[in-house]
Amino acid sequence: MKKCVLALVLLSILGCAEKQKENIKLSGPVFGTAFNIQYSSENQINYINQIDSLFNVVNQSLSTYIQDSDISKLNRNELNKVDEHFIKVFEASKNIYKTTNGIFDPTIGNVVNAWNFGAEENKFLTDSTTIDSLMAFVGFEKLSLSGSTIIKPAETYLEFNAIAKGYGIDVIAAFFESEGVDNYLVDIGGDMRVSGINKERNMPWQVGIDDPNFDGTQSYSKVIALKDEAMATSGTYRKFKIDENGNRYAHIINTSTGYPTKTNILSSSVIAEDCMTADGYATAFQAMGVEGVKLFLKSNPDLKAYLIYLNQDNELETLALNGFPE
Numbered sequence: 666m667k668k669c670v671l672a673l674v675l676l677s678i679l680g681c682a683e684k685q686k687e688n689i690k691l692s693g694p695v696f697g698t699a700f701n702i703q704y705s706s707e708n709q710i711n712y713i714n715q716i717d718s719l720f721n722v723v724n725q726s727l728s729t730y731i732q733d734s735d736i737s738k739l740n741r742n743e744l745n746k747v748d749e750h751f752i753k754v755f756e757a758s759k760n761i762y763k764t765t766n767g768i769f770d771p772t773i774g775n776v777v778n779a780w781n782f783g784a785e786e787n788k789f790l791t792d793s794t795t796i797d798s799l800m801a802f803v804g805f806e807k808l809s810l811s812g813s814t815i816i817k818p819a820e821t822y823l824e825f826n827a828i829a830k831g832y833g834i835d836v837i838a839a840f841f842e843s844e845g846v847d848n849y850l851v852d853i854g855g856d857m858r859v860s861g862i863n864k865e866r867n868m869p870w871q872v873g874i875d876d877p878n879f880d881g882t883q884s885y886s887k888v889i890a891l892k893d894e895a896m897a898t899s900g901t902y903r904k905f906k907i908d909e910n911g912n913r914y915a916h917i918i919n920t921s922t923g924y925p926t927k928t929n930i931l932s933s934s935v936i937a938e939d940c941m942t943a944d945g946y947a948t949a950f951q952a953m954g955v956e957g958v959k960l961f962l963k964s965n966p967d968l969k970a971y972l973i974y975l976n977q978d979n980e981l982e983t984l985a986l987n988g989f990p991e
Contacts, residue, residue, distance in 0.1 A: 688865040695720045696830050697730065698854030702837065705864035706846040719836050726750040727829045729774065740774075740822050745815050754825050754832050754941065755810055761828075761945040762805045764965070769949040770920040772807065774824035775799045777918055780925065796923040803920065831897050831944025834858045838895075838940075851940075858895035858940045874898060877931035877973050877981070887971070887983075889990040895940035899947040900932040917951040926952040929975045933958070936969040936989060946970075955984065962986050 688703040691713050702716065726735045726748050735751055738744045747755070761769045776799050802820040809816045817823065825832075830853055837851045838858045848861030850870050859870040869892050873885030877900060899917075917926045933950040937943040946968055950958045955974055962970060969989040976982050985991055 686864065688863070691716065693717075696724070696728070696833060696853060698830075700854075701852045702850065703863070703865075704841060704846050704849035706844070706848075710844075712840070712844070715840065716837055719840060720833065723750055723829070723833045723836055727754060727825050727832070729824045729826065736823060736825070739815060739817075740824075742819050745817075746813050747815055748813070750832070750836070751815075752810065752813065754828060755808075755815070757832070757941050758825060758828055758945065759805060761942075761949060765946075765949045765953075765961070767805070767920055768952050769827070769945055770803065770805050771823055771825050771827070772803050772805050772821050773918050773920050773923075774826075775822035776803065776923045777824070777826075778822070780918065782918075800923040803923070827899075827948040828941055828945040830854060831856055831895070831940035831942070834895065834940040856895075856897040856940055856944055857891070859891045860893055862892070872896065874934050874971065875900065875932065891936070894936055894938060895943045896934060896936045897940055897943035897947040898932060898934040899944075899951050917948065919952060928952060928954055930955060930958075930972055931975065931981075932973040934971040934989075937967070942968075959984075959986065 686705065686709075688705050689709060689711060691700070691702040691711075693700060700716075700720075724731055724734065727750060728734045729736055729740070731737060735744065735747055739747070758769070758771050762771075776796065779795060779799055802818055802822070807818055807821055808823070834851045834853050834856060835858060838849070838860065841849045841851075841860070846860075848864045850857060850859045850863070850872075852872075855875060857872060859872075862868060863870050869890035871888055872891055874887045874889070875898060876884045876886050917928065918924070919926045928951055930951055930953075933947050935943040935947040935950065937946065950961075950970060950972070953961060955972060958970060958972060962968060966987055968987060970986045971989045972984045972986070974982055974984070
């Protein structure tokens with residue numbers, strides 16, 4: 666009897682110790698922002714070296730901010746062979762391009778640069794002649810993929826900055842799953858993907874949605890629980906330019922006109938199965954407007970969205986769609 670009691674006490678102690686086991690927490694700079702990763706596994710191995718290596722591989726393939734990356738060389742017409750990361754992002758972008766009728770278009774990059782929102786700095790070329798000349802080479806339908814070979818017009822500039830961060834998150838998630846890590850949160854610049862639960866707290870992963878603060882401060886008025894899904898947020902309240910006349914230009918470019926999109930949406934958060942998909946649609950929804958997003962989501966029930974926008978009285982309103990957690 667004493668042995669049974671002792672065994673129960675030991676089991677109880679071990680159970681408590683397991684619940685109190687801290688997550689491994691990793692952080693650092695990446696993709697022009699910061700990553701914050703938490704996970705718990707049976708062996709509690711620190712994977713920082715592998716994660717840094719994966720980030721470098723993705724950057725070398727997809728970053729227009731790196732001069733010798735594959736995409737930078739492609740834009741200079743110095744190569745046309747691409748790796749598996751490039752192919753996956755290309756195919757996903759093509760799908761979002763089609764479903765949004767071109768609202769999401771990675772070939773808008775040179776126009777983004779002209780408005781000084783991209784990798785090429787010190788530009789603010791908003792005259793109509795410049796924009797019209799650049800728009801002549803915009804259109805993702807002009808590009809094709811044959812095996813690992815990209816075929817594109819020499820003048821077309823390609824950039825995946827609206828989706829590559831989400832893909833980088835998915836790469837880390839895939840690595841964790843290959844290592845048998847079932848409970849993790851991968852956050853890069855506020856976009857994230859989670860699996861399982863937060864073992865340290867023995868509860869679902871709790872994540873916040875940024876308030877649209879124009880002054881650069883960060884606050885959360887909405888916190889939700891995520892499980893085995895990804896969320897990305899795109900906002901017009903942080904990344905904007907002000908010209909010499911005091912006009913504010915948001916970074917979401919209208920892919921039909923080449924000019925910044927006029928939208929009442931300040932923030933769009935999207936939940937999807939993977940973060941690359943969530944990232945791409947969060948950007949596209951910025952340009953659609955509230956009614957456009959509502960119509961789009963009626964035929965895309967696999968996506969959940971949360972919009973923060975200004976109504977006709979210039980007051981903040983929110984809208985949860987397709988079962989986005991309240």
